Amino acid sequence: MTVFAAPAPTPSCLKDDRFCGWMYDLTGSTWAAEGGYYFLVKPLRIIAILLLAIVARYLLHKLISRLVRTTSEGSVPAILKPLRNRIPTAPASDAAALVPERRRQRAEAIGSVLRSMVTAFVFSIALLMVLEELSFNLGPLLASAGILGLAIGFGAQSLVKDLLGGLFMLLEDQYGVGDTVDLGEATGIVESVGLRITTVRDARGVLWYIRNGEIIRVGNKSQGWAMLMIDMPIGFADAEEAVDVLRSAAAQVYADPELAEHFVEAPEVLGVETVTVEGTVIRTIAKTTADGQYVVGRELRRRLTEALAASGITAQLAAARLFPRPATPESGS
Numbered sequence: 001m002t003v004f005a006a007p008a009p010t011p012s013c014l015k016d017d018r019f020c021g022w023m024y025d026l027t028g029s030t031w032a033a034e035g036g037y038y039f040l041v042k043p044l045r046i047i048a049i050l051l052l053a054i055v056a057r058y059l060l061h062k063l064i065s066r067l068v069r070t071t072s073e074g075s076v077p078a079i080l081k082p083l084r085n086r087i088p089t090a091p092a093s094d095a096a097a098l099v100p101e102r103r104r105q106r107a108e109a110i111g112s113v114l115r116s117m118v119t120a121f122v123f124s125i126a127l128l129m130v131l132e133e134l135s136f137n138l139g140p141l142l143a144s145a146g147i148l149g150l151a152i153g154f155g156a157q158s159l160v161k162d163l164l165g166g167l168f169m170l171l172e173d174q175y176g177v178g179d180t181v182d183l184g185e186a187t188g189i190v191e192s193v194g195l196r197i198t199t200v201r202d203a204r205g206v207l208w209y210i211r212n213g214e215i216i217r218v219g220n221k222s223q224g225w226a227m228l229m230i231d232m233p234i235g236f237a238d239a240e241e242a243v244d245v246l247r248s249a250a251a252q253v254y255a256d257p258e259l260a261e262h263f264v265e266a267p268e269v270l271g272v273e274t275v276t277v278e279g280t281v282i283r284t285i286a287k288t289t290a291d292g293q294y295v296v297g298r299e300l301r302r303r304l305t306e307a308l309a310a311s312g313i314t315a316q317l318a319a320a321r322l323f324p325r326p327a328t329p330e331s332g333s
Helices: 018-027 030-072 078-083 092-133 138-155 157-172 239-255 293-311 313-322
Strands: 180-182 187-193 197-202 207-211 225-235 268-276 279-289
Touching (some): 092 138, 092 157, 157 187, 239 293, 293 313
Antiparallel strands (some): 180 187, 268 279
């Protein structure tokens, strides 16, 4: 009677790892091969994956921080070319401080977003690799994650829209803290800018919270320069005389040393803008800095009004309103 010995079971890890096969060939023991693989090789692989993830995250964060620092100091790398500023035209005394500060705020905000995205991406990949090392079947997990992500995407699409809107707003430098903006229903000074919410305080002191995804248009009154247009009614006075008076007054405002830094170009009296039944309207324009438009506008209106009053044109306008000319009868009536 011949007795056949049952073959020794082979380690289940032979097909997965060379170390397992080497241990099995060396010891001939299934227990030693599997034990060395599951209690030595697997933990070392998981530790190596986590260490590589930490190192990759650290290096990417250092790269982003370096880009942010370089951008804040004034030299814009090619990857961050959109961070070139469209800043308000400020007086010379404030320009040096305003440019880097505005750029620094935007660069740090975008850098924070990039660092968060890098952290989520790197550790998500590391988590999937660890789960694979632990022999999890990633197929159903990824399918479930895809369905869950789709459901969350539909439910949180407004949030995603707000975040994307805030990100592009920062990249394009549409507005910043301290800018005077018109966002539709809300017009005022920007007090804070976030990826999801922008807060604006209007002239009455009301603080508006506006979701970035709901902002369709932006009118920024604090970028570049501003154009003042002042229309002065002179009644039926001599237009040439009124233009000369207004030009003299506008030249005095332009020569004022306290207002000189707010002007981009000298004010100009264009002449007769409209003629109505109440008389003639003379238009004056002035190109100013964005921040100085209100100061210059108030002073220019005051000086023009006083000049018209001193020349007697305002008195003629008042008399014409008190004693209007009789209407001319139509021909044939």
